[in-house]
Amino acid sequence: xxxxxxxxxxxxxxxxxxxxxxxxxxxxxxxxxxxxxxxxxxxxxxxxxxxxxxxxxxxxxxxxxxxxxxxxxxxxxxxxxxxxxxxxxxxxxxxxxxxxxxxxxxxxxxxxxxxxxxxxxxxxxxxxxxxxxxxxxxxxxxxxxxxxxxxxxxxxxxxxxxxxxxxxxxxxxxxxxxxxxxxxxxxxxxx
Ligand SMILES: [Zn+2]
Numbered sequence: 001x002x003x004x005x006x007x008x009x010x011x012x013x014x015x016x017x018x019x020x021x022x023x024x025x026x027x028x029x030x031x032x033x034x035x036x037x038x039x040x041x042x043x044x045x046x047x048x049x050x051x052x053x054x055x056x057x058x059x060x061x062x063x064x065x066x067x068x069x070x071x072x073x074x075x076x077x078x079x080x081x082x083x084x085x086x087x088x089x090x091x092x093x094x095x096x097x098x099x100x101x102x103x104x105x106x107x108x109x110x111x112x113x114x115x116x117x118x119x120x121x122x123x124x125x126x127x128x129x130x131x132x133x134x135x136x137x138x139x140x141x142x143x144x145x146x147x148x149x150x151x152x153x154x155x156x157x158x159x160x161x162x163x164x165x166x167x168x169x170x171x172x173x174x175x176x177x178x179x180x181x182x183x184x185x186x187x188x189x190x191x
Contacts, residue, residue, distance in 0.1 A: 011036050044190045051187045052110030060185075063104020064097045064117055068124030071096035076131045083139070085132055085165065087173040093128060094177035097121040098184025105185070113185040121181030125174055126162065133164045 009018045013036035018024055025037040032040065071093030078089050101117040102109070131151075138148045149161065 013040070048187055048190055052108060052112070054106070055108045055110055055113060056105060057112070057116065060101045060105030060108065060113055061116060061120065063100035063102075064120035064181075065100070066104065067096035067098070067100025068093060068120050068127075070100075072124050072128040072131065075128045076135070079132045080135050085136065087169055090125060090128060090173045091176045091180060093124045094121045094180030095184070097124060098181045101181075102185045109185050109187040111187075114182050117181040117185050118178050121177050122174070125177050129166075129170070130158055130161055133161050137161065137164065 009020070009024075009031065010016065011018060011024070011033040012027070012030045013032055016033060018031070018033055023034050024031045025034070071090075074092050074096070075089045079085055097120050098117050101113055101120070105113065134149045134151070140146075141148050149157075153161065
């Protein structure tokens with residue numbers, strides 16, 4: 001709004017005429033006095049925070065794990081079916097976990113849920129990477145007559161399996177997975 005002596009300077013909320021030098025907040029249709037602008041900001045902040053009211057962590061975690069399981073199966077299935085380790089498909093894990101947390105958790109949004117979502121996504125990514133690497137190991141083990149890796153192995157061996165075929169690109173895919181899982185249950189900004 002361009003300042004003009006003729007322009008009406010009444011607050012849109014309380015309708016009070018503002019002095020010429022009075023601080024105010026200009027919006028598309030006019031202006032608010034400082035006091036009203038402050039009240040509206042506080043109301044918006046309260047509404048933003050209320051997106052996290054009634055969070056049910058067990059239910060949200062269940063939704064995240066369910067989404068993670070679907071994402072893991074999708075990536076692992078794709079890899080086994082095509083015999084190509086196409087890491088970009090892994091980003092579906094972040095999307096599935098984030099939406100599992102959000103939807104099964106009753107569309108609640110909070111920082112805590114973002115942390116929960118990202119944690120489940122990271123664990124799902126690790127499980128999926130293990131399963132994918134194990135499948136490739138077992139494919140070559142069959143050819144060369146090695147012993148097959150079982151689905152569940154001690155943690156030190158699982159870490160060795162995770163390291164097989166790891167590349168810097170995996171960190172980028174993990175980053176995308178975490179970003180998606182973090183973003184989806186984030187409180188919506190109202191301003
Ligand atoms: Zn006002």
